[in-house]
Amino acid sequence: MIAFLLRRVGQIIPTLIILSFLIFGLQQLMPGDPAVILAGEERGDPQVLAQIRAELKLDRPIWEQYLNWVGNVVQGDFGFSWRIRMPVAELILQKLPVTAQLATMAFIIGVVIGVPLGILSATRRDTPADFLANGIALFGISTPNFWLGIMMILLFSVQLGWLPPSGYVPLWEDPVQSLSTTIMPAFVLGTGVASVLMRHTRAAMLTALSQDYVRTARAKGLAEKVVVWKHALRNALIPVVTLGTIEFGRLLAGAVLTEQIFTIPGFGKLVVDAVFNRDYPVVQGVVLATALIFVVLSLVADLLYMAINPRLRTA
């Protein structure tokens, strides 16, 4: 167990090193000169541009810029936003709770809809309930988020006036207002998660329900709901939990389009703004933080997998 953890953590380090190459290398390929954008009105003055480049060390060779960045990151210094004039770490800490709230709500919606629907359609295979559940999942997967978002704003904000169309209030300032601003984007994001979870839960349940141990459970005289919800589900959940953790990671990585539509100031919006402004330190910081979240969550997925699968726990 401890050996596994050490090995797994050991794998994270090379992953992050390779990621740092990618992050740094890819943004060098972005068109546009950050100095020109930062210079604004004075972009015609070569002296100003040279000064900005010197200040931001953009005149140094790329490898030196890279080592500089990595050296600072290792010490916990993610740099300073060129545009917003704030430490990147602070920016990330400011936006992360917003995205975390949205992701958590979306994930709960996804699980609450997706898993029971998957179980229902597996236990009622080839009945109208199964077809309906599959239809809902297909709808959830194939509906673009931006379209669903706009439609929800039209219905609930414009037509019915129940919910604010955009904006964000932190949870700790005004919980009710906070939930009412995030429920629509969370639902939009949650439908995608629900569809994925529903289809995987259904497949895993169908496999589990055809196993010999399910027949044994029935032979014991257990009620069908105990057979399904205890004996079959416990085994079916093993792959679904892993998948769910990865889905949660995807949500945390920020939902660019959905955050734009509902003007939620989360990770997605932060990174899009930073890219448009060629704010390299922010782009690097956010992408690295996202990658780190993902890597940690996949470790969590592995640990959960071990926790619910006795074959791995005791092997």
Add this chain to the structure above:
Amino acid sequence: MSAPVLELRDVTVTLPTDRGPLRPVDGVSFAVAPGKTLAVVGESGCGKSVTALAIMGLLPQGSRIGGAIRFDGQELTALDAEAMRGKRGAELAMIFQEPMTSLNPAFTAGEQVAEALRLHQNLSPAAAMDRAVEMLARVRIPDAGRRARQYPHQLSGGMRQRVMIAMALACRPRLLIADEPTTALDVTVQAQILALIDELKAETGTAVLLITHDLGVVADHADEVAVMYAGRVAERAPAARLFANPQHPYTVGLLGAAPSLEGGAERLASIEGTVPDLRNPPPGCRFAPRCPFAVARCAEQPPLAPMGEGHLAACWRAPLDSLLVAA
């Protein structure tokens, strides 16, 4: 003989399939007395496992059962699902062929044995676990307390089948159905498991319905035998009598040798041909197309006719003694 625990009378099972209904069990009758073992013997596909599932009420949805299945004087086919569930695990128990896959990999051996006790005997979780450990010790699992906390993958095949037996017998059922309980196990383990079933049967008076294709197992462990062929009972007899004096050509074929040593043995050592397609069974005796003794009359279905005490055979040409000598 005391009143039978289980009695099947003219039982038919019709299963829905993609290519139309199928009748794998067609008019089966037999009975099992308390504390006795009835072996149901036949090739795979002869309907023996489907018969077992029909008794347990575990047939796939949409299946239909005809005839009568009387258990302790009660008609099982008339019970609703809820009442049937109350019998399963409590009065009727079953163990399966594959101990490797019949236990749930996500729960410990102890939990799985305790579950039936909590359900049928309303024991508290702790009391049920204590009883489960007791049961595991009774099926000769060494260090039962520790084993109870282990998961199926940590147990050997023989040990898992012992857990299955402990689970099945935990509530002291009146009938234990053992469907090929040792087919997947090593020969030495096979003997131990069957001896264990015999022992527990003697202790508790449980009747055993032993489903097998292994005649060696039948000879050692059965009191009575029902030989099934293509969904029907071909012959029924006390075990010793069946081996000494088989009266159905199929049984003779299964036993692999005729009483006579005059050369006929070789021809019967393997049964030629294959089991008939149940979608399109031959009219009359289903064994007739493969039978060396078939005559014109075999196009009519032969009834199970008495051949001596407790001995029935469904063959127009029985008793076969003179034929076997002549062959």
